[in-house]
Amino acid sequence: MVSKPSRRRLVATGLALVAGTAALTALPAFIDPYSLRIVTGVLMWAGLACAWNIVGGYAGYISFGHSAFFGIGAYVTGILMQSGVGMPFLATLPLGILVAVGVAAAIGGPTMRLRGAYFAIATWAFAEMLMQLATVLDITGGTGGLSLPAYLNEFFFYYTMLVVALAVYLGAWYLLERTRFGYRLKALRDHEPAAEAVGIHTTRVKVQAFALSAGITSLFGSIYAYWVTFIDPRSVMGPEITDQMVVMVLLGGLGTVWGPALGATVLWVTNRYIWSEFGDTAIYLPILGLIIALIVLFLPNGLISLLPGGRRGHGVLTRLLRKL
Amino acid sequence: MDVLLQALLNGILIGGILICLTVGFQLTFGVLHVIDFAVGGWVMLGGYAAYWASRLLGLDPFISVFFIFVVFAGIGCALGPLIYHVRTSRYARPDLMALAFTFGLFIMMRGGALWLWSFDSRSVDSVLSGASLSVGPVTIPLLRLSAFGMALLLGLGLFVLLYRTRFGMAVRAVAQNRDHAGLMGVDVKRVSAYVYGIYTGITASAGVLLATIYSVNPEVGVRYTLFAFFVAVLAGLGSVGGVLVAGLILGLVESLVGTYVGTRYSLLVVFATLYLVLLISPKGILRRGI
Numbered sequence: 008m009v010s011k012p013s014r015r016r017l018v019a020t021g022l023a024l025v026a027g028t029a030a031l032t033a034l035p036a037f038i039d040p041y042s043l044r045i046v047t048g049v050l051m052w053a054g055l056a057c058a059w060n061i062v063g064g065y066a067g068y069i070s071f072g073h074s075a076f077f078g079i080g081a082y083v084t085g086i087l088m089q090s091g092v093g094m095p096f097l098a099t100l101p102l103g104i105l106v107a108v109g110v111a112a113a114i115g116g117p118t119m120r121l122r123g124a125y126f127a128i129a130t131w132a133f134a135e136m137l138m139q140l141a142t143v144l145d146i147t148g149g150t151g152g153l154s155l156p157a158y159l160n161e162f163f164f165y166y167t168m169l170v171v172a173l174a175v176y177l178g179a180w181y182l183l184e185r186t187r188f189g190y191r192l193k194a195l196r197d198h199e200p201a202a203e204a205v206g207i208h209t210t211r212v213k214v215q216a217f218a219l220s221a222g223i224t225s226l227f228g229s230i231y232a233y234w235v236t237f238i239d240p241r242s243v244m245g246p247e248i249t250d251q252m253v254v255m256v257l258l259g260g261l262g263t264v265w266g267p268a269l270g271a272t273v274l275w276v277t278n279r280y281i282w283s284e285f286g287d288t289a290i291y292l293p294i295l296g297l298i299i300a301l302i303v304l305f306l307p308n309g310l311i312s313l314l315p316g317g318r319r320g321h322g323v324l325t326r327l328l329r330k331l
Numbered sequence: 332m333d334v335l336l337q338a339l340l341n342g343i344l345i346g347g348i349l350i351c352l353t354v355g356f357q358l359t360f361g362v363l364h365v366i367d368f369a370v371g372g373w374v375m376l377g378g379y380a381a382y383w384a385s386r387l388l389g390l391d392p393f394i395s396v397f398f399i400f401v402v403f404a405g406i407g408c409a410l411g412p413l414i415y416h417v418r419t420s421r422y423a424r425p426d427l428m429a430l431a432f433t434f435g436l437f438i439m440m441r442g443g444a445l446w447l448w449s450f451d452s453r454s455v456d457s458v459l460s461g462a463s464l465s466v467g468p469v470t471i472p473l474l475r476l477s478a479f480g481m482a483l484l485l486g487l488g489l490f491v492l493l494y495r496t497r498f499g500m501a502v503r504a505v506a507q508n509r510d511h512a513g514l515m516g517v518d519v520k521r522v523s524a525y526v527y528g529i530y531t532g533i534t535a536s537a538g539v540l541l542a543t544i545y546s547v548n549p550e551v552g553v554r555y556t557l558f559a560f561f562v563a564v565l566a567g568l569g570s571v572g573g574v575l576v577a578g579l580i581l582g583l584v585e586s587l588v589g590t591y592v593g594t595r596y597s598l599l600v601v602f603a604t605l606y607l608v609l610l611i612s613p614k615g616i617l618r619r620g621i
Contacts, residue, residue: 067424067427069427069430069431071434121610123426123427123430124366124430125613127366127430128560128564128605128609129606129610131557131560132606135557135602136599136602136603139599139602143599253431254435289446289449290442291442292439292441292442292443292446293438293439293442293446294442295438295442296435296437296439296440296441297439298435299432299435300435300436300439303431304413304416304417307420307423
């Protein structure tokens with residue numbers, strides 16, 4: 008059964024959400040365009056991390072191939088907005104989602120039979136395959152990339168990202184924590200044969216989760232393509248995209264609703280800070296790697312477990328303090 | 332016909348090095364049950380070590396490869412206990428945490444190399460570079476032949492170690508059953524650390540050989556991780572013997588696709604094959620995987 012959280016907690020969360028939304032809506036009036044771009048980036052990465060978390064954190068399948076879906080969204084929008092086709096931006100979004108969900112549903116069945124490391128390798132191979140495909144095809148512009156019509160309105164992208172990210176988080180919270188779907192997903196993560204034994208159609212649930220995650224990732228890919236106005240196989244399908252999604256979720260807290268948002272905020276702000284401080288982001292990658300290794304060694308439940316009220320917050324914090 | 336012969340020969344020569352690249356990886360999976368994402372990182376770092384050894388000390392890669400083996404084996408032995416710790420920890424999913432850990436190591440290596448040495452490709456010169464042997468219609472570059480020989484030597488050494496020494500017996504015992512081996516008096520933690528050291532040493536040596544044939548830049552790691560995965564999956568994860576066949580297959584596939592279809596398609600074909608093999612026969616084509 009779906010248990011009800013305490014009324015007080017629900018009210019507190021609701022109030023925090025309303026206040027947060029109001030603050031984010033008003034934010035562009037108070038900050039300069041450069042900071043606005045950073046916040047837009049935070050919103051995008053928070054949404055992407057949330058999408059990855061559905062498969063990685065809730066279903067327990069570590070995917071190293073999510074850049075494929077990001078790229079699918081970016082390329083669908085990019086190709087359909089070329090002057091020959093000339094579709095309006097908003098019309099390309101559902102098409103991108105449709106293609107990504109279709110691909111995810113098609114490959115999800117056979118791929119998700121593989122467990123653990125095999126699944127990770129398979130998704131990785133799939134993503135690299137798509138990137139190579141985008142490199143050799145003509146319609147994607149090959150290595151030369153694609154240019155999209157420029158729409159230089161930072162406010163538009165900020166609010167688009169805000170609306171989509173908020174919808175993604177609310178939807179994810181509702182689906183994963185308040186419905187039977189979420190419980191089925193967690194059950195199969197914790198013990199797949201047992202979940203099957205109590206009558207959960209595990210394959211269907213897994214593929215649904217994978218397709219949902221792919222659809223969200225593709226949506227952000229579409230918006231990103233229009234936002235940066237130029238895409239090539241490396242920038243929208245490269246392994247760095249998946250790397251960041253994985254690290255943000257691990258940093259924030261695997262299998263928690265708000266952990267990915269926290270991880271994304273910390274990491275993306277760090278990234279931009281390094282960029283503005285050193286002029287390039289070369290040192291960002293080794294830091295990213297170091298963070299993963301340290302998190303795995305010392306903080307497997309992520310930053311969110313340090314916050315008061317986190318499920319294991321008290322335990323981890325006291326343990327860390329004792330270590331120091 | 333001559334083109335075909337030449338392509339086959341190149342495939343076999345490269346296949347030998349790919350075998351050397353993957354045996355250690357397979358051994359690690361068999362003993363530690365860890366898929367090491369960082370395998371390509373070790374290859375890349377081995378290549379850079381050879382580059383700096385030849386640049387700063389003037390050592391030929393075929394001589395420095397022995398020192399590089401020792402140095403990287405030492406690094407691996409130091410790192411081994413950490414990986415063992417993560418793999419045997421009480422986390423909810425230690426296998427995935429170990430995977431994430433090596434993934435982090437790999438990003439660190441790739442990022443570190445990018446940061447320190449930038450994107451430039453560096454080639455490592457040997458006295459053998461450029462020399463070649465003509466046998467009938469085909470030419471055999473001496474460099475590739477010697478690298479092939481060196482790879483075989485390393486692989487052979489590993490097999491002797493595994494099947495002809497007491498230490499090798501302990502390694503095989505741990506691979507069969509960690510708990511039972513521990514009960515029989517094998518120091519599982521130490522064996523795991525040594526195995527990781529042997530693996531890093533042999534993989535870095537393969538990296539030296541590959542750097543002399545091609546060249547090395549920070550991005551080659553991704554490619555070689557993929558190659559190691561490909562060979563390992565084809566052989567069946569954890570099967571050391573299957574690598575002999577699978578390595579040659581990958582060498583031949585790459586060489587034939589490169590010759591007849593075009594080099595820009597070779598990676599596409601390799602990735603597609605890897606994905607399909609995983610779907611159709613995840614235990615490897617010889618069905619010997621764990």
